[in-house]
Amino acid sequence: MPLRSAPSPRKRLLVHLSQAVETLSLRAAPDTFEMQLKNLEGNVKIQSFEVTDLEFAHFENVSNALIRLDQGTYGRCMVCGGRIHADVLSGTPWATRCLECGERESRPQST
Numbered sequence: 269m270p271l272r273s274a275p276s277p278r279k280r281l282l283v284h285l286s287q288a289v290e291t292l293s294l295r296a297a298p299d300t301f302e303m304q305l306k307n308l309e310g311n312v313k314i315q316s317f318e319v320t321d322l323e324f325a326h327f328e329n330v331s332n333a334l335i336r337l338d339q340g341t342y343g344r345c346m347v348c349g350g351r352i353h354a355d356v357l358s359g360t361p362w363a364t365r366c367l368e369c370g371e372r373e374s375r376p377q378s379t
């Protein structure tokens with residue numbers, strides 16, 4: 269199996285980034301817009317949603333991963349410095365922790 273068959277992490281991250289930006293710009297629109305009701309007379313004003321923390325965090329995660337690509341630290345665990353497994357990166361291209369450190373973090377502290 270050729271090593272370069274998968275799309276590069278940068279390409280995939282850019283796709284995620286543009287989706288995140290799209291979500292943010294849709295959500296961040298300050299105006300209300302009017303929606304016509306089909307069976308009733310009149311319009312309803314719908315206030316645009318605010319950007320949720322999760323949506324913003326996702327945007328930050330993706331853009332930070334692109335910065336790490338430029339710095340050459342992409343794919344490295346930010347805790348132990350080890351390599352993040354390719355399976356993890358293919359599922360979560362912006363992952364910052366290897367499996368071990370990710371598990372250790374989600375586990376309750378034993379000390």
Ligand SMILES: [Zn+2]
Nearest residue numbers: 345348366369
């Ligand atoms: Zn680690």
